[in-house]
Amino acid sequence: MMITFDNVTKLYDRKSRPALNSVSLDVDRGEFVFLVGASGSGKSTFIRLIMKEEHATRGTVYVAGANVARIPSWRVPRLRRGIGVVFQDFRLLPNKTVFANVAFAMQVIGRSRAVIRDSVPEVLRTVGLEGKDSRLPHELSGGEQQRVAIARAIVNKPGILLADEPTGNLDPTTSLGIMKVLDRINQNGTTVVMATHDDDIVNAMRKRVVELRSGKIIRDEQEGIYLGEPAPDREPGNGRLESGVSE
Amino acid sequence: MRLAFVLGEIGSGLRRNLSMVVSVILVTFVSLTFVGAAGLLQLQIGQMKGYWYDRVQVAVYLCTDNDTSASCASGAVTDEQRAAIEADLRADRYVESVEYEDQETALTHFREQFANSPIVDSITAGMLPESFRVSLVDPEKYEVINEAFSSKPGVESVSDQRELFEKMFTYLNLASVAALSIAGVMLVCAILLIATTIRLSAFSRRRETGIMRLVGASKAVIQLPFVLEGVIAAVIGAVLASAALWSTAHFFIGALARQYPTTAFISSEQVLYLTPLLLVLGALLAGVSSLLTLRRYLKV
Numbered sequence A: 001m002m003i004t005f006d007n008v009t010k011l012y013d014r015k016s017r018p019a020l021n022s023v024s025l026d027v028d029r030g031e032f033v034f035l036v037g038a039s040g041s042g043k044s045t046f047i048r049l050i051m052k053e054e055h056a057t058r059g060t061v062y063v064a065g066a067n068v069a070r071i072p073s074w075r076v077p078r079l080r081r082g083i084g085v086v087f088q089d090f091r092l093l094p095n096k097t098v099f100a101n102v103a104f105a106m107q108v109i110g111r112s113r114a115v116i117r118d119s120v121p122e123v124l125r126t127v128g129l130e131g132k133d134s135r136l137p138h139e140l141s142g143g144e145q146q147r148v149a150i151a152r153a154i155v156n157k158p159g160i161l162l163a164d165e166p167t168g169n170l171d172p173t174t175s176l177g178i179m180k181v182l183d184r185i186n187q188n189g190t191t192v193v194m195a196t197h198d199d200d201i202v203n204a205m206r207k208r209v210v211e212l213r214s215g216k217i218i219r220d221e222q223e224g225i226y227l228g229e230p231a232p233d234r235e236p237g238n239g240r241l242e243s244g245v246s247e
Numbered sequence B: 001m002r003l004a005f006v007l008g009e010i011g012s013g014l015r016r017n018l019s020m021v022v023s024v025i026l027v028t029f030v031s032l033t034f035v036g037a038a039g040l041l042q043l044q045i046g047q048m049k050g051y052w053y054d055r056v057q058v059a060v061y062l063c064t065d066n067d068t069s070a071s072c073a074s075g076a077v078t079d080e081q082r083a084a085i086e087a088d089l090r091a092d093r094y095v096e097s098v099e100y101e102d103q104e105t106a107l108t109h110f111r112e113q114f115a116n117s118p119i120v121d122s123i124t125a126g127m128l129p130e131s132f133r134v135s136l137v138d139p140e141k142y143e144v145i146n147e148a149f150s151s152k153p154g155v156e157s158v159s160d161q162r163e164l165f166e167k168m169f170t171y172l173n174l175a176s177v178a179a180l181s182i183a184g185v186m187l188v189c190a191i192l193l194i195a196t197t198i199r200l201s202a203f204s205r206r207r208e209t210g211i212m213r214l215v216g217a218s219k220a221v222i223q224l225p226f227v228l229e230g231v232i233a234a235v236i237g238a239v240l241a242s243a244a245l246w247s248t249a250h251f252f253i254g255a256l257a258r259q260y261p262t263t264a265f266i267s268s269e270q271v272l273y274l275t276p277l278l279l280v281l282g283a284l285l286a287g288v289s290s291l292l293t294l295r296r297y298l299k300v
Helices: A043-050 A073-081 A098-107 A113-126 A142-154 A172-187 A199-205 B002-016 B018-049 B079-091 B103-113 B118-122 B139-149 B161-204 B206-214 B219-259 B268-297
Strands: A003-010 A020-027 A032-036 A058-063 A083-087 A160-164 A191-196 A208-213 A216-221 B058-062 B095-101 B131-136 B155-160
Touching (some): A003 A043, A020 A058, A020 A216, A032 A199, A043 A160, A043 A191, A083 A142, A098 A142, A113 A172, A142 A160, A142 A172, A172 A191, B002 B018, B002 B161, B018 B268, B058 B079, B079 B095, B079 B131, B079 B139, B095 B103, B161 B206, B161 B219, B206 B219, B219 B268
Parallel strands (some): A032 A191, A083 A160, A160 A191
Antiparallel strands (some): A003 A020, B058 B155
C-alpha cells in the first residue's frame, strides 16, 4: 500500500465538527484516485495529513509503509521528498524562469548541477513545455504555469503525486491537457491522488473516485463518476456542474 | 552546490532587505564599540597596575648613586644597609612577605609597563632604584611601615602603591560600568532589530520557504540563509567597532602618551586582542536571536 488511512479523525478545534471523521482508506502503489466533495468536506485535510503538515487527532496514517506520526521532525523532509504536490494557485516563484523554478526543487535538496542540467529538460518534456525553459511565469498561460508546477513536483521522482484542485483555475480544455499530463505521470508508476470538484474531468477519466462529505467517506468506487448533490441520478459526461453546487 | 545555493540565497536576502541590514550593522557597530570601550578601560587599568600592584602594597625604594633626595645624601645603599633593612622588614610583625627587586629586574618590569611610552628607551637600569616589595598582613597599616623605615639609612622612600592609583581606578571602573550599561541597552536594541529583520526577511521570502518545505528541503537549508544573513550583518558591525576602537586608541592614546610620558598606556595593538571577542559576541548575538525568531516565524 502506498497510502493507508486507518480510522483517521482530525479535529482542528474541539468545538467544531471534525474535518475528517474516522476515515479508513487504502491507496495502492500506482493507483490514480480522485478525491471529490464540496469545499470543507475534508479533501485538503486529507492531503495535509499525508504530507505531515497536520497531525491526526486519532487513528494512523501510513505513507509508503511508515507510520507518519512516528516520523521524527528531522526525517519529515525525507518523507516530503517522496511526495510531489500541486496546488490550484500553482505557487511558482515569479522572478525565476521556468527552468529555475523546476531546478529550485532540486537545488534545495542538494542535487548537483550536472544532475539538474539533465533532469530539468527531461521533466519539462514530460509535461509538454519543451522550449519554454527561459520564460518567466507571467509570460505563460495558466495551463502552462500549472505544467511548470507539475514539473517541479515530479522532478525529484516522488512515488506519490498529490494534486489539490489542480484544474480549479483553468478552463475545461486546458484542464483536460493537465489531466493528460497527470495520467502520463501515473502511467509511469507514480501514485496520484487528486482532490477536485470538477465533474467533467472525473467523469472523463474513469478512475477510482472517493467522495467525502463532512469528513466522512460516503462513496469509494473503481471507475467512478462524479455524483453532484442534489443530482444523484446525473449521467456521466452530462454537462458541467457549476463548481460548488454539490453541497 | 548546496553551499553555492545557500550563498546565493544569502546574497538575495541581503539585497532585498538592504535598509534593515544596514541598520543592524550600525546598531551592532555602536553597541559593540561600547563593549570594546569598557574592555579598553579594563586593559588600561591592568597596564597601569604594572607588575607589583596586585602582589604587594608597599614599596621600599633604596638609594641609588645619582639620587638627589635628602635621605640619600650619603650616596647609594651599601650591602650592610640593604641586609639590615631586609632583616628588619622580615622581623616586622606587620609584614607578611618581602620580595627584593634589583635594578635589572626593575628595568624589565618598567619596560613591560611602559612598552608604549616614548621614555622607555631613555631609561637604563642604573636610573631605577632597587626596592623591597612588601606585602602587609593588614594593608591599612601602611603608615606603621612608613614611619619605621623611611628614615633608615639607605632608604630613599617608602610608598603606598595602592593609594597612588586607587582613586584613578575608581574613575576608570565607573567609566567601564557606564560604557557597559550603554552597551547593554544597545545590545538589547540590536537583538530586537535583528529579530525584526529576520522576521521581515522570512515574510518576504515565504513563497520560497514554503516551496522548500514542500519539496523536502532540510531545516538547515531553509533556515541557514536567514541566520547567516543576521550573522554577516552583525560581524560587519563588529569589524567596524574594532576599527573604530583601534583608531580611537591610536590617535587619542597616542596624544595622551606624549602628554603624560610617566603614565603607562595601552597600545593600539592591544585593541586587536578585543577584536575576536567582539566578533564572537556579534555573531553569537545575531545567531541566537535569529534562531529564536525563526522558531516562531518560519515553519519548517
